Amino acid sequence: MKLTTFAQNLNDLNLIKDQGLGEVILGHQNFSRFGKLDNDSLLSLAKRAKEMDLKVIFEWDILMTENTFMKLAADILPLLNSFDSLRVQDPGALEWGFKNTNKPLQFIAENGNHNLPGLQGWIDHVQGRMERIVLSIELPKNKIEEYCQRLNVPCELLGIGRILLFYTPRQLLSPLAEDKFSFNQEISAVGESEESPHKGFPIVENRHGTFMFHIKDFCLVDYAQELKGLGLGYFRVDLRFSEFSQLKEVKDLSENFTETSFEAFKEKYPQDLMRGFYLVNKTDVLFPKLKNHRLQNREGDYVGEVLEAEKGSHLAIFVSNTKGLRKSDKLKIVHPKGEVFELLIYSLRNLNLEEVDYIEPQKTAVIQYLGGVWVKSHVFYRN
């Protein structure tokens, strides 16, 4: 397992070289969400990195609408000559890189992409040109292991860095900034809401839009050796929002982990840390509680729904099945709270209050009252 990271200046690059890393990711201000380098500084840094025998990766993780895409895509080609690989997130950028360059491609599959056929599909699409795939930090370790073993390209995972929660192209902070910031100037804020249990979300607005991060940074430094054993190819160290000098400690910890060193590292690190869903992802377990499942069961012998329950008088049932309802049908009625009632129809009337033997589908049946049955109860044939 190799470490990969970002450099924003020559000092970063020197530290990367000193720590024995083999590659660096560079972010151009027009193509990278948090890239700050213009053409000259990017090319200068790329050149220096090459001289240091580092592999140099061009990051294009901005999502671009068509007008911007067409305007900027052409600008990449002359820049790419100084790079070894192109790293993209937008499927459009992947397609463009595949068709218009001969560079090895790295695909950032961090949003969604939580299944093997999909991940393999991206790799297959670029016909041998996929050099690496960047996995989602929402994946638990058993899935990371499976993908590292079964995908035929190396996988990368964030090892330490901010957790991006929200990305919009809209400028959301500057309207609140009372003209204290100039156009396209980066604005930072910290947000909290009484409606959220978490306080202190870092928020950044820059020329590419607005980004909100988790209050804690993601950290699997203490699991680095385990990840190596799972077959992870690249462990990404993203210290762009903290202290880059901690790269050395991360490198040491990833190779020779001790609790004492890790505690010392955490003490110095500017944010609290979390491991996210690495051990388990249960973000679907609350779903059954989001709705009343007693009211979801409308399969099979479903007749319809009680529209009116007039105490001592009648029940009105809208017959929404395709069979209709007959006098002497036996019914099972399920109350919204789950209580089940049974009933034999002996009085069946239409809305004209005429006694009938049959109510056709999509009509309303008026039957005898049954205590305890409420409006919205579900009605089934009882067989």
Add this chain to the structure above:
Amino acid sequence: MSHIFPEVLAPAGSLDKLKVAVLYGANAVYVGGQKFGLRTAADNFTLDELREGVNFAHERGAQVYVVLNSFLHDKDLAELPNFVHFLSEIKVDAVIVSDLGVVKTVSSLSNIAIHISTQASTLNVEAAKLWKSMGATRVVVGRELSVKEAGKIKREAGIEVEMFIHGSMCMAYSGHCVISNFTQGRDSNRGGCAHSCRFEYSLDMGLDTEEKKKAFFMSSKDLEGLRILPEFINEGIDSLKIEGRMKSHLYAGTMSKIYTEALAYYREHGNFLSEDLLYWETELKKVSHRAYSNASLVEPAGADSIFNERENAEKEWQMVGTVVEASPSLGIVIEVRNAFNQGDELEIIPFKGPVISLLANEITDIMMKAVTRTRPSTLIKLPYVDGVESLQLVRQKVKA
């Protein structure tokens, strides 16, 4: 299939809403089964209801698209094949998908047309070309695109393009927001969105003042593109999508009717210089909504697209109920959702044409006993009025 005129694609969170949307003119509806969609809390359709819904729509010339737009994990994907076989058997017209694994699964098991969901944030020609090469026949483009950009995607990628024209909007790039995942333990991209973007936040922006800024800074105004309809048509957009499977019958019906009528006017007259435009806009405003915005349909959304207000429960008009049955011999039977009084003025929205106003002077319950004030969750009868049919919607101006 390309349309000379775009279809109106309405949301249908339940079988009732599907029927309402189709009867009010929608050319197509999108619906969700019990799994694989992004509206876990919605009623959604049982298998029987899906079958009935498809039959109902097809008999009236409308199409049904089924959402499979969760970002599925492997274990979810394993459950998908049976559902795909079922959808194929009942002849749904398309599925709406955001995950490549789902695209691969659907295309390997069926010939169902695949529409790429807005969750995939298709924003440019190259992305559309990629999805086309994967087997998609349509892309539902990201809401960050202008109509002109979407038109270019259609022409250059050679794929059908669907655009949102109305409804609530994610502020984030769709599919790129995981606030709920990490703060509420609910996967927003598998149907558990907790709408944290609608919260009020206190923001410390490092300004000189000690006071934090309080703002609903991540909340977007609702999209409304009625006046831009000619541009959608000129750009050849195939489908105009109305957001809102969780929204009311009144919403599904009103939106379907207004956008269908507006398109029909354009089709007949070749222009949009209609006195009806103000009427249509007024009708759209009668349905509960946040402040409207064009968002990015013309230019990239600016500061005026932020809905910096608390969600407003107050509304000018409310739904009174739905017509359950109506005939000259029976009268009009209404399932009451919100109470009204004897003497109140009600509006019944017919499937086509102007609203029917009536005074509720003679109200009875279904046992023919006189009623002076109706109650929610009851059935009442009014004297018959020509043109009223079952499933039509009844509304009332909310009293000050």
